[in-house]
Amino acid sequence: MDVKETIFKSVFFAASILSAGITLFILGFMIVLALPILKQGLFFDMLTGPWAPDHGLFGLGPMIIGTICIALMALVISFPVSLGCSFFIGILNPRGLGKWLKKIIESMTAVPTVIYGFVGIFFLVPLVRELFLKGSGMCILSAAIMLSILISPTMILFFVQSFSMVPQNDLNAVDALGGNTAQKFFYVVLPHSWKGMLTGIILSFGRAMGDTLIALMISGNSVAFPGSVLDSARTLTAHIALIIAADFDSIEFKTIFLSSIFLYIMTSFGIIMSRFSFKKRKTINET
Amino acid sequence: MKPEFFDRLFNYFSWGCSILLVGAVLTIVGFLIANGYQSLNLHLIFDDTRPLDAIFLKSQVFDGLFPAIAGTLFLITLSIIVAIPLGLATGIFLAEYCPPKIKGSFSLLFDILAGIPSIVVGLFGFCVTIFLHHYFYTRLFPCLLISALSLAFLVLPYIIRTTQISLETLPLSVRLTAPSLGATKLQNIFYVLLPSSLSGILSGIILSIGRCAEDTAVIMLTGAVATAGIPKSVFSSFEALPFYIYYISSQYSDNSELMKGYGACLILLFICISLFVFAHWIKKRLSQKILYRP
Amino acid sequence: MPMTENIKINIKNLWFYYNDHPILEDISLEIPQNTITAVTGPSGQGKSTFLMTLNRLWESIEETRIKGHIEIRFGSDFQNIYDKRYNVSDLRRQVGMVFQVPNPLPMSIYNNIAFPLKLKGENNKTLGSFRVEDALKRSFLWDEVKDRLNEDARALSGGQQQRLCIARALVLNPQVLLLDEPTSSLDDKSGRVIEDLLLELKKDCTMILVSHYLDQVKRIADSGMVLSDRQMKQQW
Incomplete structure (x- = not known):
């Protein structure tokens, strides 16, 4: 009997080591593959410089700027809308409609990103082109709009969750003092829930940065530094998808390992940050 | 007067945002349906082949979505077969055996794994394949x-x-x-704890299936191609619905191909939403009563 | 005062800590065989914890710690139940426990009662069904369920579920039975049935009963203890 217990415990432990090992191995493998260019000491140049393979320049600067611009803009569009929707669900909830809105938003998490990309190409891009009468419509703005729809469920569900953790007593106190809904939000809900909301924002930013298909399909993928939101841009994820067809031993190919490392470290950093804002609460109860 | 004004503004803002987002979702779905409903028929999936012949692999489907749908199904099945035992064992270890001191680092690593962009995971798979191809097995290429x-x-x-x-x-x-x-601890886990938490675990698995069905970035780097037919073995390249949609969006040559793209979108959307609804249904309705065999 | 040869459980200088806070302080107690010892006292003072020290069930709860000595007499010799070599599963088969809220497992009535046999690895079907029947009879439940042994146990009424849990504890013929407020979630009538049952079980088992109801304690217990401020005091 004891032997069986030990065997199973070891199997469970081995599985955990394997799963955790994969996570670290992905980063390690990428670093090893990127070593040839890291050794040349051009790390900083590569992160900031321009991309012009014909002139021997393989800087990721435009892609990093493109990634940050698109993700940040998606966040800027998504944040107010998400805030409004989470008010609707968590605070106003008129005639029980909040529950329904929440259901719709939850099911949005199941929509494949390639579908957002597809609708982006054939619906949003022509619309942007007509509206601004400039360029092809494949631009930062189009990608950011679609991405904002992609990330809003993450943000809204985090916001709603942190609103729901506000103690009911405090809410009742404001009600008893005759405070209105807006006052209730600013004086009670916000002070209690901003940490959880911050987590939601960080994680959705990571999601926006990590998405490939939307940017690849509708941001135009130009390798120049973007000058306005109507300019075409290329994200790091799209860069990986586009360069993968190149020769494995070329310098071009090596840059996508650098892109991966950058993305890996950025998203991990976001997750570590979000962990700080979520503290585990311990309950002491006598059993 | 002032607080009331803010309160009203707050109300309008919430309503406005909610209507905006729901409107955006309805526009997306409506756009797909309006453009794609005409192409939704058996011809879209099986082309001119008889459906039963195609399903039993008697004859090949050249122009339909059948190989892509089949490829996606194979893909889901294979990944889930790998992920379930590994994931369950790790989850059990974390919940039941893991000393509190190292639990934190483990769950941080899994949070990071969950956050890694899928294209990075795809690139990793691609590079491992190239590595194995160079040093161990030259017949290995990106594949199913x-x-x-x-x-x-x-x-x-x-x-x-x-x-x-x-x-x-x-x-x-x-x-x-x-x-x-x-x-014993093991008996408790297998006879009571796992059966009691089965509905939660199952809904997690179904959501993972949905994730496998929709992901494009990983498979475009690791073996999905535009035309491959039904994969003959796990070492051959394959077609998949999401990749097909991506491919059509950039490479379509005429309107009828584009129409097939719309049709593929609707089918994929339907599959993913159904899996999602199914997962929620299991979580809610299906108590261990049905799943636990007496 | 009980005579020494009748002592079943011997507790010496028992301390218990949760999160480094003492819950039980220096408890020493002798419990005579074939009696019902009642433990009363304010809620949240560690009465359930005290029961769990007797079958080492607290070990499944995190951040707990124990100090002291507990011996139970199985057969003719006293066994130190915290001895490293002592198998905890064997201990729990000899020291059964019934909880405050009935906890039937999501399976049929029959399988619930047979579950401890399955855990022990006893596969004899005939003997098994005999023991299930015996346990159900001893817990006054047989007549009510004999025609529907294959139904889900959670379909039974609260009182029936609690008697089912007692039957499940009895199927291994434990020598000690720990009862954690077994009637508090039941109505008066179902509670009375359980009280009668416990009195009947006294001939086979030594029982420790945690209870809130003083009248219940007076009706069935042989001696009464009060647990308050982490101390155990003999009341009568």
Whole structure:
């Protein structure tokens, strides 16, 4: 009997080591593959410089700027809308409609990103082109709009969750003092829930940065530094998808390992940050 | 006057945002349906081949979505077969055995794994394949197996998390029942704890299936191609619905191909939403009563 | 005062800590065989914890710690139940426990009662069904369920579920039975049935009963203890 217990415990432990090992191995493998260019000491140049393979320049600067611009803009569009929707669900909830809105938003998490990309190409891009009468419509703005729809469920569900953790007593106190809904939000809900909301924002930013298909399909993928939101841009994820067809031993190919490392470290950093804002609460109860 | 004004503004703002987002979703779905409903028929899937012949592999489908749908199904099945045992075992370890001191680092790693962009996981799968191809087995190329393994890593954290959380949130009364009757730790896990948390674990697995069905970035780097037919083995390249949609959006040559793209979108959307609804249904309705065999 | 040869459980200088806070302080107690010892006292003072020290069930709860000595007499010799070599599963088969809220497992009535046999690895079907029947009879439940042994146990009424849990604890013929407020979630009538049952079981088992109801304690217990401020005091 004891032997069986030990065997199973070891199997469970081995599985955990394997799963955790994969996570670290992905980063390690990428670093090893990127070593040839890291050794040349051009790390900083590569992160900031321009991309012009014909002139021997393989800087990721435009892609990093493109990634940050698109993700940040998606966040800027998504944040107010998400805030409004989470008010609707968590605070106003008129005639029980909040529950329904929440259901719709939850099911949005199941929509494949390639579908957002597809609708982006054939619906949003022509619309942007007509509206601004400039360029092809494949631009930062189009990608950011679609991405904002992609990330809003993450943000809204985090916001709603942190609103729901506000103690009911405090809410009742404001009600008893005759405070209105807006006052209730600013004086009670916000002070209690901003940490959880911050987590939601960080994680959705990571999601926006990590998405490939939307940017690849509708941001135009130009390798120049973007000058306005109507300019075409290329994200790091799209860069990986586009360069993968190149020769494995070329310098071009090596840059996508650098892109991966950058993305890996950025998203991990976001997750570590979000962990700080979520503290585990311990309950002491006598059993 | 002033507070009332703010209150009203607050109200309008909430309503406005909600209407905007729901409107955007309806526009997306409506746009797809309006453009794609005409192409939704058996011809879209099976072309001119008889459906039963295609399903039993008697004759090949050249122009329909059947190979892409079949490829996606194979892909899901393979990745889930890999991810479930690994994820369950890890989840059980975290919830039942892991010393509190190292639990934190483990769950941080799994959170990171969940956050890694899928294209990075795909690139990893691609590079491992090239590496193995160079040094061990020259006949190995990006293929169904590599895609499935990469996808398995991608969904692993979901299965680990749902298993761990479903086990950890079981009430103490359930947790103590079997030990009080002389059960060992392992007996408690297999006879009581896992069956009691089955609905939570199952819904996590279904959500992972949805994730496998929709992911494009991983498979485009690890073996999905535009035309391959039904994969003959796990070492051949394959077609998949999401990749097909991506491919059509950039490479369509005429309107009828584009129409097929719309049709593929609707089918994929339907599959993903159904899996999602199914997962929620299981979580809610299907108690362990039905799943636990007496 | 009981005579020494009748002592079943011997507790010496028992301390218990949760999160480094003492819950029980220096408890020493002798419990005579074939009696019902009642433990009363304010809620949240560690009465359930005290029961769990007797079958080591607290070990499944995190951040707990124990100090002291507990011996139970199985057969003719006293056994130190915290001895490293002592198998905890064997202990729990000899020291059964019934909880405050009935906790039938999500399976049929029959399988619930047979579950401890399955855990022990006893596969004899005929003997098994005999023991299930015996346990159900001893817990006054047989007549009510004999025609529907294959139904889900959670379909039974609260009182029936609690008697089912007692039957499940009895199927291994334990020598000690720990009862954690077994009637508090039941109505008066179902509670009375359980009280009668416990009195009947006294000939086979030594029982420790945690209870809130003083009248219940007076009706069935042989001696009464009060647990308050982490101390155990003999009341009568």
